[in-house]
Amino acid sequence: MTPSSLNQLIEALRVLPGVGPKSATRMAYHLLQRDQSGAVNLAHAIEYAIATLKHCRHCNTFTEMDVCDICADEGRDTSRLCVVEMPTDLMMVEQTLAYHGLYFVLMGRLSPLDGIGPKDIALARLLERASDGVVDEVVIATNFTVEGEATAHYLAETLRVRGLIVSRIARGLPVGGELEHVDPGTLAQALVERRKL
């Protein structure tokens, strides 16, 4: 009963993460009924991004050039390499203004349950990148989720045997955090990882 081009659009929208049949249907009607010019623009933006974006030869983040702005910046500390899961994480670290080294973006995390193993993220490229003789410390800044932690442990073991210093960003209470409102796991970690004053 539903026209096939409409069904195809609803099906196609389901590639978006977190979009099930109901929201795909709502999105399809919205695009067709309320915002056809936005829809055409979206189609073009997808095609343009796929045609234009590639991975930085050094750090693996998305860029339109061969080497991204950060890797091309000669003012950065080349002895430190911060490993993050996604380009958005890189942006978050940059916003702190507290890190001046270079990055490596895994474009994912180890997640055996989803079938994502070492070969599905850019691990081989990271090992090659970290073994360039200039990098001496790798700062692992994957998320503190189960998958992010597993990735961090795996990376630490693999990098340490190559003679690199491997560190992990700290866990603890957030700035302005109150003990009353923090979860017990974070508080436990904050106790274990306490620093001498």
Place this chain on the structure above:
Amino acid sequence: MTPSSLNQLIEALRVLPGVGPKSATRMAYHLLQRDQSGAVNLAHAIEYAIATLKHCRHCNTFTEMDVCDICADEGRDTSRLCVVEMPTDLMMVEQTLAYHGLYFVLMGRLSPLDGIGPKDIALARLLERASDGVVDEVVIATNFTVEGEATAHYLAETLRVRGLIVSRIARGLPVGGELEHVDPGTLAQALVERRKL
């Protein structure tokens, strides 16, 4: 810092209903990193649907032909016209197998707060359609939301002065519903709209 084609894609994804900056970013990375073929397919599906779909000349639903399957079906009761907000609502009514008349799809509802007035939904076409001399009853099946109810009242007044019978689908407890678990508003309506046995 973010490449401009990536930024354009993130911005473009925000035309989708319920998608803010954070989920647009997540969607963009997912399309680029995990499912480029699905992304290309989505772009094509949008373009194809916009090029192919038009409104049924009689009932205003989406169709690839001039007149949709239901309006073209000669076995339907042409004296009844059921008014719904969206094509999905039409599908829901069809699934009941309890209605054999024709439809009219408003493609929206009156919503003054969102700037959607009588001119923004297909009201003029509905009035023309309902005045064809064959239709004698209009069954209003807009949603029981504030906007759907306002639309129903507006339609009822406009259609009644043209000598048409106007009815509204019933409110009440759902099939299998228990008084204990129904909201007071629905229960109150079920009392007011009680039927003689």
